[in-house]
Amino acid sequence: MAKLRFHIRFPEEKIPEPIIYQIGHEYQVITSIRRADVRETTGWLDVEFCGETEEIERSIEGLREKGVSVDPIELNVVEHEQTHPCTMEFSEEQIQRYSRHIILPDVGGKGQKKIQQAKVLVIGAGGLGSPAALYLGAAGVGTLGLIDGDVVDLSNLQRQVLHTTPNVGVPKVESGQQLLAALNPDVHVQTYQEHISESNILDIIPEYDLILDGSDNFGTRFLVNDACFFAKRTLISGSIFRFEGQLATIKPHEGFPCYRCLYPEPPPAGLVPNCQEAGVLGVLAGTIGVLQANEAIKEILGLGESLAQHLLLYDALEMKFRRVGRPKDPRCPLCSAQPTITTLEEHHVSCSL
Numbered sequence: 001m002a003k004l005r006f007h008i009r010f011p012e013e014k015i016p017e018p019i020i021y022q023i024g025h026e027y028q029v030i031t032s033i034r035r036a037d038v039r040e041t042t043g044w045l046d047v048e049f050c051g052e053t054e055e056i057e058r059s060i061e062g063l064r065e066k067g068v069s070v071d072p073i074e075l076n077v078v079e080h081e082q083t084h085p086c087t088m089e090f091s092e093e094q095i096q097r098y099s100r101h102i103i104l105p106d107v108g109g110k111g112q113k114k115i116q117q118a119k120v121l122v123i124g125a126g127g128l129g130s131p132a133a134l135y136l137g138a139a140g141v142g143t144l145g146l147i148d149g150d151v152v153d154l155s156n157l158q159r160q161v162l163h164t165t166p167n168v169g170v171p172k173v174e175s176g177q178q179l180l181a182a183l184n185p186d187v188h189v190q191t192y193q194e195h196i197s198e199s200n201i202l203d204i205i206p207e208y209d210l211i212l213d214g215s216d217n218f219g220t221r222f223l224v225n226d227a228c229f230f231a232k233r234t235l236i237s238g239s240i241f242r243f244e245g246q247l248a249t250i251k252p253h254e255g256f257p258c259y260r261c262l263y264p265e266p267p268p269a270g271l272v273p274n275c276q277e278a279g280v281l282g283v284l285a286g287t288i289g290v291l292q293a294n295e296a297i298k299e300i301l302g303l304g305e306s307l308a309q310h311l312l313l314y315d316a317l318e319m320k321f322r323r324v325g326r327p328k329d330p331r332c333p334l335c336s337a338q339p340t341i342t343t344l345e346e347h348h349v350s351c352s353l
């Protein structure tokens with residue numbers, strides 16, 4: 001296998017979309033569109049070719065016959081071992097499905113491939129997990145884990161958009177899997193029809209790159225934080241209450257604060273009412289869940305600024321977003337130099353999970 005980088009100049013200033021499709025369809029060896037924006041001044045597109053040398057040559061010839069200028073920018077052929085094949089090929093359908101990602105300069109074919117290879121666990125197929133899972137599935141996240149022990153209730157449908165009226169009474173993970181499969185058959189949905197608990201969490205979390213917490217109670221939120229800390233997994237934490245939402249990216253294994261740096265202990269059980277008791281604006285679940293998906297995709301792609309050192313606060317009534325600093329607590333019971341919690345069993349959260 002060989003890898004070559006080329007500049008391509010299209011006849012037009014702007015790349016017509018059909019050419020993107022055409023590249024994928026006719027020139028399968030072009031595996032990564034590194035920068036799909038035509039540089040304004042030059043009109044060049046930076047494309048990476050990947051495949052057998054002869055295939056690449058044939059493809060270049062084919063492009064030239066169509067009036068496309070092709071100039072090499074890296075002449076060296078990079079030889080890959082057979083065990084490291086250029087696996088960037090997308091099917092024609094995938095190129096169409098993900099074309100709006102692929103043409104984004106900071107995503108491209110390589111980024112889309114990263115999304116495809118990602119494994120994300122969504123804890124709770126409810127208000128936050130529903131919109132998050134839908135957008136992650138639509139984006140083409142290769143493996144989506146869904147864990148939830150509940151069945152769909154009619155009162156869920158005001159916000160839990162992963163479920164539909166005919167599925168009332170059906171396990172949420174099953175209902176979610178159905179809709180995700182209909183949305184994007186590329187996505188492998190792994191379901192866990194159980195409540196997340198101390199006894200199963202450390203078996204499940206290590207299977208995933210990224211954990212998205214959409215649980216609706218403090219007990220689970222602290223459990224997930226602690227388990228992600230021990231398993232060294234990045235956690236995208238979201239929560240909603242009436243008209244307000246919160247969002248943070250937790251990755252203490254990279255030196256950033258954990259959830260306990262902000263809230264050392266959960267409030268006593270029963271002190272803070274849950275959604276069932278306090279009510280919640282349905283759309284708010286969508287807003288925060290989609291923001292969780294946004295941060296998850298950024299983590300997968302390594303793009304932009306993460307929320308690892310901030311807490312995002314959202315007030316739906318005032319329509320205000322506020323980002324507040326979230327420093328590391330040197331006396332944090334979990335992630336400081338002298339932790340008091342050293343195993344998951346010690347996390348002492350007695351709230352109902």
Ligand SMILES: [Zn+2]
Binds near residue numbers: 252257258329332336
């Ligand atoms: Zn901490």
